Amino acid sequence: xxxxxxxxxxxxxxxxxxxxxxxxxxxxVPHVTRLRMTGGNRKSLxxxxxxxxxxxxxxxxxxxxxxxxxxxxxxxxxxxxxEERLLAALSRAGAPQALTTSTAITQxxxxxxxxxxxxxxxxxxxxxxxxxHFLEHQGFTVPFSKGWALAGSDAYCATPPQVWxxxxxxxxxxxxxxxFLSCANVQGIKIVDEVEGALGVPMxxxxxxxxxxxxxxxxxxxxxxxxGRVFETLA
Numbered sequence: 250x251x252x253x254x255x256x257x258x259x260x261x262x263x264x265x266x267x268x269x270x271x272x273x274x275x276x277x278v279p280h281v282t283r284l285r286m287t288g289g290n291r292k293s294l295x296x297x298x299x300x301x302x303x304x305x306x307x308x309x310x311x312x313x314x315x316x317x318x319x320x321x322x323x324x325x326x327x328x329x330x331x332e333e334r335l336l337a338a339l340s341r342a343g344a345p346q347a348l349t350t351s352t353a354i355t356q357x358x359x360x361x362x363x364x365x366x367x368x369x370x371x372x373x374x375x376x377x378x379x380x381x382h383f384l385e386h387q388g389f390t391v392p393f394s395k396g397w398a399l400a401g402s403d404a405y406c407a408t409p410p411q412v413w414x415x416x417x418x419x420x421x422x423x424x425x426x427x428x429f430l431s432c433a434n435v436q437g438i439k440i441v442d443e444v445e446g447a448l449g450v451p452m453x454x455x456x457x458x459x460x461x462x463x464x465x466x467x468x469x470x471x472x473x474x475x476x477g478r479v480f481e482t483l484a
Contacts, residue, residue: 250276251276252276254280254317254463255280255315256280257308257316257318259284260286262283263402264436265434265456268438272456272457272475274475277467287322294335301335302341315344315346315463316347317350318338318348319349321351325351348459348462348463350459353458354453358387363425364388365425366390367425368381369416371404406434410436410439428444438457460475461477461480
């Protein structure tokens with residue numbers, strides 16, 4: 250059996266195809282479409298929703314079993330209410346199973362039974378604080394929250410995994426139950442096993458969490474699992 254997962258991503262994203270899609274199991278095929286929704290193309294959620302529905306409908310034409318709105322900052326931008334509106338738009342447009350990046354992150358942390366999370370982002374501190382507040386609203390404490398204020402998508406993509414490894418290890422003293430590297434446009438999945446080994450707690454990334462939640466929603470079970478303790482929860 251072959252499953253299909255649709256991903257709606259920002260037009261500026263270069264890491265989904267470069268890094269993320271290679272970690273899907275062989276029997277799960279990712280399909281990607283883009284929207285102009287970040288940087289100078291940022292829109293309000295009201296403006297964005299019709300475009301999300303159109304993109305989702307196109308992925309539904311490809312018989313995707315689950316469809317994700319995959320942009321961390323945008324999916325958290327209007328809190329849980331905004332997340333619910335995005336999920337409703339995906340469902341209206343024909344997604345058999347709908348998820349957003351923020352849905353996926355929340356579900357991954359809950360699957361790990363985490364109550365506290367250390368947050369690292371490439372964003373400025375204002376956006377990072379907003380993400381921390383979102384996580385707190387979902388019931389998690391955030392004892393560590395740091396944004397590295399990188400200069401947009403080019404800088405996000407250019408930062409090598411080793412740099413993120415060093416930055417994730419800086420969360421050690423927070424003694425959180427889990428650590429989270431935010432943003433779908435950074436190279437993070439490759440360092441998950443090393444971070445988990447060094448810190449002794451689970452690590453999630455935006456891209457990894459979306460893979461996890463998509464697999465959970467479609468009921469995938471198999472041996473070829475991506476990096477991270479969270480995939481051990483798929484019984």
